[in-house]
Amino acid sequence: MGTKVIFLVDMQSFYASVEKADHPELRNKPIIVSGDPERRSGVVLAACPLAKKWGVENASRLWEAQQLCPHATIIRPRMQRYLDVSIQITNILNCFTDLVEVFSIDEQFMDVTGSRRLFGPPLVIAEKIQRAIMEKTGVYARIGIGPNKVLAKMACDNFAKKNKNGIFQLDIEHLQQLLWPLPVGKMFGVGRRMNQHLNRMGIRTIGHLANFPPALLKKRWGINGEVLSRIANGVDDSPVTAKTHDGQKAIGHHMTLPRDYGTLQEIKVVLLELSEEVARRSRFKHYMGSTVSVTVRGADFDFPTGFHRQMKLTAPTHFGSDIFRAAYQLFQAYWDGAPIRSVGIALSQLQIQQHYQLNLFDFDAKKEKINQALDLIYAKYGPAAIVRASSLTEAGQAFHRAEKIGGHYK
Numbered sequence: 045m046g047t048k049v050i051f052l053v054d055m056q057s058f059y060a061s062v063e064k065a066d067h068p069e070l071r072n073k074p075i076i077v078s079g080d081p082e083r084r085s086g087v088v089l090a091a092c093p094l095a096k097k098w099g100v101e102n103a104s105r106l107w108e109a110q111q112l113c114p115h116a117t118i119i120r121p122r123m124q125r126y127l128d129v130s131i132q133i134t135n136i137l138n139c140f141t142d143l144v145e146v147f148s149i150d151e152q153f154m155d156v157t158g159s160r161r162l163f164g165p166p167l168v169i170a171e172k173i174q175r176a177i178m179e180k181t182g183v184y185a186r187i188g189i190g191p192n193k194v195l196a197k198m199a200c201d202n203f204a205k206k207n208k209n210g211i212f213q214l215d216i217e218h219l220q221q222l223l224w225p226l227p228v229g230k231m232f233g234v235g236r237r238m239n240q241h242l243n244r245m246g247i248r249t250i251g252h253l254a255n256f257p258p259a260l261l262k263k264r265w266g267i268n269g270e271v272l273s274r275i276a277n278g279v280d281d282s283p284v285t286a287k288t289h290d291g292q293k294a295i296g297h298h299m300t301l302p303r304d305y306g307t308l309q310e311i312k313v314v315l316l317e318l319s320e321e322v323a324r325r326s327r328f329k330h331y332m333g334s335t336v337s338v339t340v341r342g343a344d345f346d347f348p349t350g351f352h353r354q355m356k357l358t359a360p361t362h363f364g365s366d367i368f369r370a371a372y373q374l375f376q377a378y379w380d381g382a383p384i385r386s387v388g389i390a391l392s393q394l395q396i397q398q399h400y401q402l403n404l405f406d407f408d409a410k411k412e413k414i415n416q417a418l419d420l421i422y423a424k425y426g427p428a429a430i431v432r433a434s435s436l437t438e439a440g441q442a443f444h445r446a447e448k449i450g451g452h453y454k
Contacts, residue, residue, distance in 0.1 A: 058150035059090035065182025155284035189213035224251030296390025304383035319368035332360035333391035336370035
C-alpha cells in the first residue's frame, strides 16, 4: 500500500472570521470575540489577524486585550452560528472524501489518499478545498499535509499558518531538516508542563526528543513517553475516521460561576442544576452511567484549591436525583469550606440504556415516565421550560445556561 495523504484543515481565527464574513463592514477592522466580562467570562475566544498584530492573544483577559488594541470591535460569541458554519465546512470536505474526522469546531482531518485520481495531486486538492470554503463561508482555511495525522497537524501549526498561501506539506524524509530544529514545545502533544519537564531533562528541540532513548521516556511516563517518541519521529498509525467520537466515555457539564460561591446552600443549587443537565443529556443520547464525578476549583487564583473525586453507583442511572445524591455526598466529603469559582459534574462508565440490569428493590418506572414527560417539554420549549424552584433563587444559573452552548451564548 502506498503512502497515505492526510490533511488537517484549520480555520483561521474561526469565530472572528465568521463574524467578519457575516459583517462585511468589519472586514478591515480589528475584532475580538469575547465572553461577557460581567459574568466572569471576559476572555478572548478569537482575535482576527489585525488584532493579533497589536499583540492580542487568544485566551487572554479582555481588559488586557483592550489595552493593547483599544480601537478593536468587541463581539459577543454566537456559538450556534459557529457550529452551523463548522457543519457546513464538514459538508464541503465530504465532497472531496468520505473520510473526514472532526477534530474540533475549527479543525478537521481528511484522508484524501483515494481522492487523487479524481481531484489531482495533494497541493491541487488543498487549493480547491481552500477556495471552496472561502467561496461558501467566507472563512480562510490553512491546510497541513502529511502521511499521517500528527505530521499533517504539525505541518499546519508550524508551517501552513506562517505560509503566504496557507498550505504546507511535511513528509517523513524532511523531518530532520524541517521539524527537528523546532523547540520541543511546538510538537503536537507537548503542553506547557510537559515542555518544562522535557527541558529539565535537556530535551529542548523535537530532534532531541526524537533521538532520546525511548526506553527512558517510557520508564518515566509509561505509554505516554513512548507516544511522545513516536510523534517526534513522525510515526502515527491512527486512521482518519468519521466515527472517532462514537462510543462516548462520559457526559458532563462544567461551569464557571458568575461570582464566588461560599455557602453550602447556594452551591447545592448549582449541583442540582448540573445534575439535571447531565441527566437530560444522557437520556437524549440514550445512555446510563454507573460513576458520578465532581470537579471543583477554588476562588483563589494565587493558591489554587479544589478537588476531583468520583463515586461508583449501585446501579446505572440517567436520573438527575440519583446523580445529585452522589454529587452532593462527594462535595460534602471533600469540600474544604473555602469559596469556589467553578464546579462540574460528569457521568461515566456509560452503557446503552436499553441494556442494563433491573434492580428488584428500586424499580424506576415512575421516575422514567416523569422524565420522559420532562424531556418532551425540553425538546419543544427548551431546557429552561421547567426548572426547580431553587433555580429561581439568586444562586440559580439554569436560565443563563439555557442561553449558552459550550459555556458561551448561542
